[in-house]
Amino acid sequence: MKIYGDSNSGNCLKAKWVCDHLALPYSWIEVDTKGGGSRTPEFLKLNPFGQVPTVDFEDGRTLAQSNAIIRYLARDSDLAPKNAFAAAKMDAWLFWEQNSHEPYVAVCRFHMVYLGKPASALDPNLVRRGYVALDQLERALGQSRFLVGESFSLADVALLAYTRLAHEGGFDLVRHGAVRRWIAESEAFLKLAPAR
Structure with missing residues (x-):
């Protein structure tokens, strides 16, 4: 492959x-x-x-x-829940990531990292929508260890990718304690070096 x-x-x-x-x-x-x-x-x-x-x-x-x-x-692995409803919840997060998180958090990062723009030059609507997504994650992760309950899943893989780099898009996670805890636990689960 x-x-x-x-x-x-x-x-x-x-x-x-x-x-x-x-x-x-x-x-x-x-x-x-x-x-x-x-x-x-x-x-x-x-x-x-x-x-x-x-x-x-x-x-x-x-x-x-x-x-x-x-x-x-990961279709037959521990990253995909066997329970049909839990799998559907995971899929809901995968769709949400591409529609309500990545277009804002990752796009702001793209503008800063790839295009060299300062945070002050970012579209305020992109920033606002990025914080809406991060706030949604904070609420969800305040209720469970991972996005689909207590087990790490593909939902966590998908959302970790750009959330752990949100600071590179000008986002400050200081008020997102549950998100910061989840990032650290997810990085440890995947044996990743912490994002800087």
Whole structure:
């Protein structure tokens, strides 16, 4: 299995973390997304959307979209609840991450890290919506250890990717104690060095 990804992308790291946690063998192919690496004719044959991560399986099948990838890779593992309702709750967080968290928290980070903008130049609506998402996480994590109860799941993988780097997008988590606790526990679970 080959994972085509940008190691600065939280979406790409989700797939790496799941493979590492589950000891799934893979080769990491670094893609220079800023330099157009995901827009080459060769890459577009793998993924016509021109996005990373993209997984190329040994049998020639390919799969894109980070949450679809991790859902497939971990389908029979401890990262995916066996209980149907708990699995649906996990999926709800995966959808929420892509629709209500990533477009704000990750986009603010993109503007600061990739485009070099200062926090003062960020779109105030993006920042506001990012804090709305972080506040939602705080409420949820104030009620349970992880996002789907007491067990770490793919929901935690998906939300950890950009939440642990929220400070790089200008977000201050000082009032998000439950989120900070969850970040530390999730990083420890996945054996990640703490985000700086």
